[in-house]
Amino acid sequence: MRSASGKTGRPSSPTSGAETEQAFIAAATRLFAERGFKGTSIADLARELNLTTASLYYYVDGKQELLARVLETGMADFLARLQDIAEGMGDPREKLERAVENHIDFVINRRDVVRIFLRYRGMLQDSPREHYQGLLDRYQLLFTTILADALGDSMPDIDIVLVRQTVLGMINSLIEWYDPAGRLPPDVLRSQLSRLILERMLRRD
Amino acid sequence: MRSASGKTGRPSSPTSGAETEQAFIAAATRLFAERGFKGTSIADLARELNLTTASLYYYVDGKQELLARVLETGMADFLARLQDIAEGMGDPREKLERAVENHIDFVINRRDVVRIFLRYRGMLQDSPREHYQGLLDRYQLLFTTILADALGDSMPDIDIVLVRQTVLGMINSLIEWYDPAGRLPPDVLRSQLSRLILERMLRRD
């Protein structure tokens, strides 16, 4: 991506590319989450950024590149948090608790990105697809490791991958129904769901 | 919907409307699940049915009607199964087990419809949307009732709606990762997931 600046046609002073990139990713994230990937046109994105569609093409190759940026930056951040937890202090059980609550918080606080993860990752192609898949694989492997360390051999008869996907799946499903402004405030939701997972489903017998 | 018949342009003998409807719903289900709702064109659907796009419009009002048919017939079937379980024999705990395993089986055996439920129900509008939402509400209410009967007051400190959404969410998430031809055969998956839910997460203390 190159850097954009003002709203007018003047050559305009160069702004930092990082700032521009932020704006593009934020706009794409909002629109893809709201209208869907196919439901968002290049014109929609350009309008959001106060550009013409032609100008948008000066910065990006197309919607696919924007989707890749959204997914890669979001997933990289998500993975970094889990790595901090894995490498941080605490016993295995505490790390699992933090990993679970981190995942819950991510789904609640970054709804738009998570919605795009879950719905449109399949639209990625070629090398962006492989790169994103690599980050996702690392996240899942790391989560499995944290899970296995915390569980020990307390659940020998159940497949560890099934457990991991089930835990992540129940948290991810928040995106479909949870309303932070609803009956259950975020901190209550987090603690109840966390207890349902850790003190019930994954309790050591 | 009217009824279609052969592949040629002859007025062709009237076949049962039911047979035609089946073919339309089957084609729409396959394509929407494979390519997405917006990713499926009217031309794609017509080709699948050996019709021209213009002819397709003779039978249906458009993609929205097909989506509504797919969702309503699928959801009605899904609800009927749960009603049979609720009204059938057995104690509350057995009914809950059947309800859970029924849901698992539905996700495994009717992947295409479930994928459309989860991804494209939001694209419905107006009265089809309300009708579908009504069926979904009834399913969720019935599931909550079965859940509450089975749990009694064994989990007084956790919100029953959170429990319901969590149970349904973890089962629904199978659509994202479970491969019936993979490492876990369907019957093993069903029994392990069922036990994870019933004997662990919802165990009576």
Add this chain to the structure above:
DNA sequence: CCTACCGATCGGTAGG
């Protein structure tokens, strides 16, 4: 059920 089309919009690109 087909042929012959439409208004509009799609993602993407031309020259300047």
Add this chain to the structure above:
DNA sequence: CCTACCGATCGGTAGG
């Protein structure tokens, strides 16, 4: 030669 864009339009396809 490069940057940062613009107005206008390209070839095709959407639903109807």
